[in-house]
Amino acid sequence: MIKGGVPARDIRRLLKGRPDAIGLAVPEIPLDFPGMDFGDQREAHDIFLIRKNGLTEVFASYPSD
Template sequence: MQPFTALLAATLVFAPATQALADATPTHVRKTNGCGCCLAWMEHLEENRFAPTGENMFAGLLVRFKVDNGVPQRMVSCHTAEIEGYIVEGHVPAADIRRLLEERPVAVGLAVPEMPLGSPGMDQGHRTEAYDVFLIRNDGTTEIFAAYLGE
């Protein structure tokens, strides 16, 4: 195979993967070390065109980060992400994050408080709990952004 032909073949093979990576939305996730559900949520993001990077933090520093960035105590979950200027707290589905990024409301971001079974990263077989995704306003108030039914 000629060098140019080999280069062209390699470009055709790797270009789609490179483009997909370039199209992925950078996402910085702060979490505690060894949290399996955080890693599972990050995998959910990867499957949905996000590019998550994880940063392990001690629990006290993670709580301080949440408070300093406008997450009300009643909205807290196990991990916190920064995505295009928004805070995403907990097991928020990727589709809701995409909607947030498209609509661009004036807000802190989204939250799924606690760790409901069946939310992304909390998949436990067929059992799911009903849960809401909340929009956190800049004044700390919240409203339902999306609702998911349990089974």
């Protein structure tokens, strides 16, 4: 399961690593998400790994400018 604006590189990393998880999620849409028109503005956000037991952990972090 992939929810939200998860970058392709994180999906590839998930598939390559095969962690004990059900997917990745971005709980909010960051400013630099494709289709959002905020120029070069970037917003810090995290990609969360969702474990099979329902717990989450940060899988990747993206800083703001």
